Amino acid sequence: MPSWLLEILDPLPLPTAAMYFSLFFLVVAWTGVIFVRPFFRLWLRGQARLNEVVTAASAGFYLFYGLLLGLLSVAAYSNARDISGFAGREAAELVSIYRSTVSYPEGVREEVRHLLRDYTVYVVHREWPSYQEGRVPLGGYNRLQAIRETLLAFEPQTRSQEIAHTAVLKGFNDMVTLRQQRLAGVDASIPGALWYTVAIGGLITVVFLLLLDMRLGLHLFTTGMITTFLGLMVFIIYAQDRPLRNEIGASAAPFVAAYEMVMRWDDTP
Secondary structure, three states: OOHHHHHHHOOOOHHHHHHHHHHHHHHHHHHHHHHHHHHHHHHOOOOOOHHHHHHHHHHHHHHHHHHHHHHHHHHHHHHHHHHHHHHHHHHHHHHHHHHHHHHOOHHHHHHHHHHHHHHHHHHHHHHHHHHOOOOOOOHHHHHHHHHHHHHHHOOOOOHHHHHHHHHHHHHHHHHHHHHHHHHOOOOOOOOHHHHHHHHHHHHHHHHHHHHOOOOHHHHHHHHHHHHHHHHHHHHHHHHHOOHHHOOOOOOOHHHHHHHHHHHHHHOOO
16 A cells, blocks of 8 residues: 555554545445436436446456455465464464473573563563554564573583573574564565555446446445445455554464463562
């Protein structure tokens, strides 16, 4: 979507944005029915079986346009699901690392666990709100770097410590990889060309509706129902696009659960 339009829509609660999408298409359609339709009626006056002609002409368009909206909805949903999956797996690796530190000596164990708790709290309370503004603050990377340096500085003294330390390092690297995949959801979005195609298709849909010949009241009712649903379809695509920047995409719930269920019990003020 154009950046100026996103600046208007992003701060809105999702129910309000859904209403605006539907109202926009509804107002455009009803404005056309009231002010543009009379000119179409003069232009098409005398055309026999007008509704059948319009229906035949629009059938193919509606098929391809509906297919486009459906595919975009599925693509946006799949992207949001993937990003949410990355977040869940990252949190799972975080929990696994936290539990595996039990094999470390007491001083190292407490230091690593403190850094892991600090990282988790930062992701939930600082990073996630920043995603909605399209920003990725450096604090998360700096905390991961501190964890990496602490782990690499540890020298295992026994065979069991060596095996556990190797597993922790592998889990940490996997967690970092999952984090990078998750962060792709901050800017990942449907290409602008597809959004313009959706907009043009919506305009053509309204034009076809205006060409129909029926009583004014029925015309308003029919166009109102169709364009309201069309607006909701476009809203669904918008709401699932950029999954880290809206309320129904990926959430910080896995990290909250990791902190509350695993880390919080030994957390000190």
